[in-house]
Amino acid sequence: MKADRIVALLFILPSLILVGIFIYGFIGWTGWVSMVNWRDVFPDFTFVGLRNYSRLFEHFRFAISMKNTLIFTILFLLASIGIGLLLAILLDRKVRFEGFFRTVYLFPMAVSFVVTGVVWRWILNPGTGGESVGLNWLLEKIGLGFLKSGWYTDPNIGIKAVVIAAVWQMSGYVMALYLSGIRSIPTELYEAAQLDGANVFQLYRYIVLPLLRPVTLSAVIILGHISLKIFDLVFAMTGSGIGFSCDVPALFMYDTTFRGNYFSQGAAIAMILLLCVAALIIPYLVYSIRSEVRR
Amino acid sequence: MKASRVLLYLVLIIFVAFYLTPIYVLLMTSLKSFREISLSTMWIPPKELSFRSFSKAWYGDRSIGLRGLSGNFMNSIYLTVPATLISSVLGSMNGYVLTKWRFRRANLVFALILFGMFIPYQSVLIPLVQVLQKTKLYGSIPGLILVHCVYGIPITTLIFRNYYSTIPTDIVEAAKIDGAGFVKIFAKVILPLSGPAFAVTAIWQFTSIWNDFLFGLVVTPNPSVQPITVALNNLAGSYFVEWNVQMAGALITALPTLIVYIFLGKLFMRGLLSGSLSGM
Numbered sequence: 001m002k003a004d005r006i007v008a009l010l011f012i013l014p015s016l017i018l019v020g021i022f023i024y025g026f027i028g029w030t031g032w033v034s035m036v037n038w039r040d041v042f043p044d045f046t047f048v049g050l051r052n053y054s055r056l057f058e059h060f061r062f063a064i065s066m067k068n069t070l071i072f073t074i075l076f077l078l079a080s081i082g083i084g085l086l087l088a089i090l091l092d093r094k095v096r097f098e099g100f101f102r103t104v105y106l107f108p109m110a111v112s113f114v115v116t117g118v119v120w121r122w123i124l125n126p127g128t129g130g131e132s133v134g135l136n137w138l139l140e141k142i143g144l145g146f147l148k149s150g151w152y153t154d155p156n157i158g159i160k161a162v163v164i165a166a167v168w169q170m171s172g173y174v175m176a177l178y179l180s181g182i183r184s185i186p187t188e189l190y191e192a193a194q195l196d197g198a199n200v201f202q203l204y205r206y207i208v209l210p211l212l213r214p215v216t217l218s219a220v221i222i223l224g225h226i227s228l229k230i231f232d233l234v235f236a237m238t239g240s241g242i243g244f245s246c247d248v249p250a251l252f253m254y255d256t257t258f259r260g261n262y263f264s265q266g267a268a269i270a271m272i273l274l275l276c277v278a279a280l281i282i283p284y285l286v287y288s289i290r291s292e293v294r295r
Numbered sequence: 296m297k298a299s300r301v302l303l304y305l306v307l308i309i310f311v312a313f314y315l316t317p318i319y320v321l322l323m324t325s326l327k328s329f330r331e332i333s334l335s336t337m338w339i340p341p342k343e344l345s346f347r348s349f350s351k352a353w354y355g356d357r358s359i360g361l362r363g364l365s366g367n368f369m370n371s372i373y374l375t376v377p378a379t380l381i382s383s384v385l386g387s388m389n390g391y392v393l394t395k396w397r398f399r400r401a402n403l404v405f406a407l408i409l410f411g412m413f414i415p416y417q418s419v420l421i422p423l424v425q426v427l428q429k430t431k432l433y434g435s436i437p438g439l440i441l442v443h444c445v446y447g448i449p450i451t452t453l454i455f456r457n458y459y460s461t462i463p464t465d466i467v468e469a470a471k472i473d474g475a476g477f478v479k480i481f482a483k484v485i486l487p488l489s490g491p492a493f494a495v496t497a498i499w500q501f502t503s504i505w506n507d508f509l510f511g512l513v514v515t516p517n518p519s520v521q522p523i524t525v526a527l528n529n530l531a532g533s534y535f536v537e538w539n540v541q542m543a544g545a546l547i548t549a550l551p552t553l554i555v556y557i558f559l560g561k562l563f564m565r566g567l568l569s570g571s572l573s574g575m
Contacts, residue, residue: 004477008396011388011477015408015448022445023411026419026426033421087310090303103560104311110556110563112506114524115549118531118541119317122324125334133334172314173567180568229415232508236528253417258513263421270417281413285406293402 027274034267041261052268062269065247068159072248073227075160079167081219084174085212089204091175092182102179105172113169117236120165124151152238158245162234169233170226174219181215182208221284225277249273325349325543332539348539352530352547359535362518364544367526371505371551374436374522378443379500385444386451386496391485393452394459395467396477405456412449420513427514434517442514443504450503451496454569458492459485491562498559499566502552523548 034053037046056062087105091098108116126149127133132140136148152161185208193203231250234240240247240255249269257266320337328345355363392398393405423442424433432438462485470480511522518526527548531541556563 005396005398007477008392008398012392012404015385015389015452016404018445019408019411019448022419022423023414024407026422027414029422030418030420083310087307090307093303095303095307101307101311103557104314106560106564106567107553107556108314108317109567110502110552111549112508112524112552114506114508114528115545116317118527118545119321121531122337122538122542123317123320127334131335134337137335138338168314168317176564176567225413229417231417232524235508235512236531250415250417254513257421266417267421270415270420273415274418277413277415278410281410285409289402289406 030267030270030274033264034271036264038263038267039261039265043263048264052264053272056265056268056272061244061247061252062249064244065249065252068244068246069228069230069248072159072163072166072230073224075163076166076170076227077220077223079163080171080174080223081216083167083171084219085178087171087175088178088182089208091179102176105175107172108169109173111169113232114236116165116169117233117238120168121152121237124161124164126150126153152241152246155241155243155245158238158241159234159248162230162237162246165237166227166230166233170223174223177215177219178212181212185211217284221280224280228273228276228280321542321546324539325546327539329537329539332537345539348537348543349547351540352544361530361533361536361540362526364523364526364530364547366519367521367523368547370436370520371523374439374443375501375504378440378447378504379497381440381444382447382451382500383493383496385448386453386455387486387489387492388481389448389452390455390457390459390492391481393456394462395464395480395485405452408452409449411446412453416446416509420509424513434515434520436515436520439510439514439522442510443500443507446510447500447504450499454496454499454566455489455492457569458489458495462488494559494562495566495569498555498562501555502563502566505552 035047035049037044037048037051087101091101095101123135125134126136132145132148135151139145139147149157151157154161189207189211190203193207198206229250230248231254234246234248234251235254238246240251250273253266253269253273256262256269260266323340324332324337325348326344326346327341328343328347331341331345351361351363353363353365353368355361355365389408393401427433427438427442432441466484467480470484475483505522506524507522508524508528511525512528515521515525518529521529527544530536530544
């Protein structure tokens with residue numbers, strides 16, 4: 001028995017060592033790099049305290065990228081959750097060819113963000129001449145010409161154009177989350193509500209939506225952390241954009257560190273990004289594991 | 296049919312159009328010849344089919360110094376397959392210990408592993424590059440395999456742990472009474488039941504490693520070693536590459552994971568749902 005416990009430990013040990021070094025050790029090291037004076041290809045480990053952070057807070061690009069992330073997160077979450085919930089509710093109304101619809105809605109999840117970026121950059125390309133091309137052409141043809149715009153080339157739109165591509169990619173996933181949530185509601189609840197004379201609207205308002213709250217929480221956490229970290233899509237679709245109108249912290253970190261060789265500042269951006277994600281994820285992890293133990 | 300049903304199908308079909316639009320554009324653009332390519336005719340089907348864009352995206356074009364994606368496609372295969380297998384095996388070992396041989400603080404250990412799934416990888420990139428350079432793994436496919444194995448551990452552990460906790464502990468206890476030890480129970484009792492979890496994990500890992508961009512970008516600066524996503528971005532980022540070749544490249548990049556999705560969609564879906572912790 002005792003020998004078995006040791007073997008069990010040996011079984012999990014390689015993973016623990018790898019996770020310990022590559023996740024926690026590396027985060028610690030990044031934290032240290034963010035407090036030294038490493039600003040070119042040769043490391044300089046002179047301790048400077050929080051100077052890199054205070055410099056960062058004064059940096060115009062940091063302010064822009066944080067603002068962009070906030071806008072991106074809000075729009076991306078609202079649109080994805082709205083569309084996902086709508087599609088899940090509609091698909092649950094005994095739809096013919098449900099499997100086909102589900103497959104189409106969810107397939108963008110299987111595609112790389114880079115592919116998404118390349119395609120949407122082409123679709124949202126406003127062209128250089130005066131004529132309407134790409135999506136603008138299509139909008140004009142279907143009578144929605146007033147929606148025409150410069151998309152990601154317009155500094156006033158910038159990151160909001162990237163939201164379209166991100167919603168295209170992720171809203172089907174939210175649909176899948178909600179659909180599995182709706183399907184796990186016991187049918188007796190529906191029957192009881194119908195016996196009480198509830199109509200379809202009341203059924204959703206008072207039975208389904210309240211029971212879907214945990215799903216919404218999951219969706220907010222998952223989409224939220226993806227949104228804070230978003231990199232591939234922006235990198236492939238627009239880059240940081242005109243006047244940094246498409247810039248995000250992950251891109252700023254990459255440019256600072258691997259193009260500008262200002263490693264300490266890059267590490268500081270990474271640490272702030274990590275703190276934002278941790279503030280979102282840790283309470284959720286603790287809650288999930290506690291509620292599992294209670295069961 | 297009632298008006299409300301018509302409306303319902305109308306909305307569903309409008310969304311089908313939304314999700315399929317990029318695929319339509321990809322196909323229409325990549326099947327055109329260079330002469331037919333222009334932003335203003337993006338939505339119009341090609342007058343004559345041309346597959347030259349695909350051969351150009353795949354083989355490249357020496358005369359203009361364009362690298363084809365064929366080598367990078369193979370790089371992605373060489374790194375995705377072993378990384379998928381190794382991280383799945385590690386996940387199954389961890390899941391087994393965390394459910395059937397629980398030790399004190401097992402939940403804390405699990406939470407610490409799981410947190411790795413959510414971190415922004417920017418927070419490990421600098422030491423990662425330093426360590427890979429020191430160990431001569433920087434810029435190599437084995438280096439990328441190592442990276443994907445390590446950062447795949449959280450999700451594979453999660454999937455296997457959730458799956459193994461549905462296997463009754465009584466089976467394990469009975470095997471113990473029969474005198475079976477830790478390894479024997481794993482090999483004779485747990486592994487034979489693990490098929491579905493391996494399928495879900497393998498599909499999940501294959502998709503996310505194939506689609507990875509950040510690690511490929513940072514760990515492999517040499518174009519001949521880069522995975523296909525990075526090569527596609529380079530292809531699409533150079534101004535002299537025509538749009539039809541870019542779209543053909545995007546299709547080639549997306550094809551393997553799309554095929555997996557179309558044929559094994561159910562398993563892909565299960566991976567997605569477990570990634571949301573909703574199985575907990």
